[in-house]
Amino acid sequence: MKINIVNKSNNPLPKYETSGASGLDLKAFISSDIIMKPLERKIIPTGLYISMPNGIEAQIRSRSGLSYKKGLTMANGIGTIDSDYRGELKVLLVNLSTEDQIIKNGDRIAQLVFCKIESAQLKEVEFLDDTKRSEGGFGHTGI
Numbered sequence: 001m002k003i004n005i006v007n008k009s010n011n012p013l014p015k016y017e018t019s020g021a022s023g024l025d026l027k028a029f030i031s032s033d034i035i036m037k038p039l040e041r042k043i044i045p046t047g048l049y050i051s052m053p054n055g056i057e058a059q060i061r062s063r064s065g066l067s068y069k070k071g072l073t074m075a076n077g078i079g080t081i082d083s084d085y086r087g088e089l090k091v092l093l094v095n096l097s098t099e100d101q102i103i104k105n106g107d108r109i110a111q112l113v114f115c116k117i118e119s120a121q122l123k124e125v126e127f128l129d130d131t132k133r134s135e136g137g138f139g140h141t142g143i
């Protein structure tokens with residue numbers, strides 16, 4: 001899949017770190033260090049702009065190592081990048097650790113994953129077909 005990308009940052013283009021990697025690591029594009037206090041949320045710019053084919057979305061996902069080691073994870077769970085979005089890719093971080101965390105230009109703060117998506121045509125009905133699970137959920141089948 002070809003993705004057009006504009007790089008206004010002073011960092012190299014994101015790359016897959018291994019041949020089977022799902023995500024391209026996104027780097028912070030900042031002119032000075034950012035300090036994040038415990039529970040603070042900040043939008044971190046990347047300097048990157050993309051356009052992608054119809055039927056594709058991009059997701060910004062947290063990096064597990066950063067979440068584990070520094071408590072820096074994404075406040076919005078997974079960031080959804082709409083295929084018609086032409087603005088800068090931004091990463092909404094939250095510091096879930098008990099200490100201040102410092103982010104420097106070029107730090108790999110999240111990862112970008114491209115996925116196929118379907119556009120749904122909603123058809124309103126009175127009843128849904130029944131299934132063995134029916135309405136059971138949230139541990140219905142046991143732990």
Ligand SMILES: O=c1ccn([C@H]2C[C@H](O)[C@@H](COP(=O)(O)OP(=O)(O)OP(=O)(O)O)O2)c(=O)[nH]1
Nearest residue numbers: 060076078079080081082085088089090091092
């Ligand atoms: O982590 C993110 C999430 C979103 N976006 C950009 C791309 C996306 O296409 C746009 C809107 O995101 P979303 O739909 O999640 O936000 P919203 O709060 O629903 O805003 P909007 O009303 O603009 O859709 O913001 C990012 O750069 N990073």
Ligand SMILES: [Mg+2]
Nearest residue numbers: 080081082085
């Ligand atoms: Mg939206």
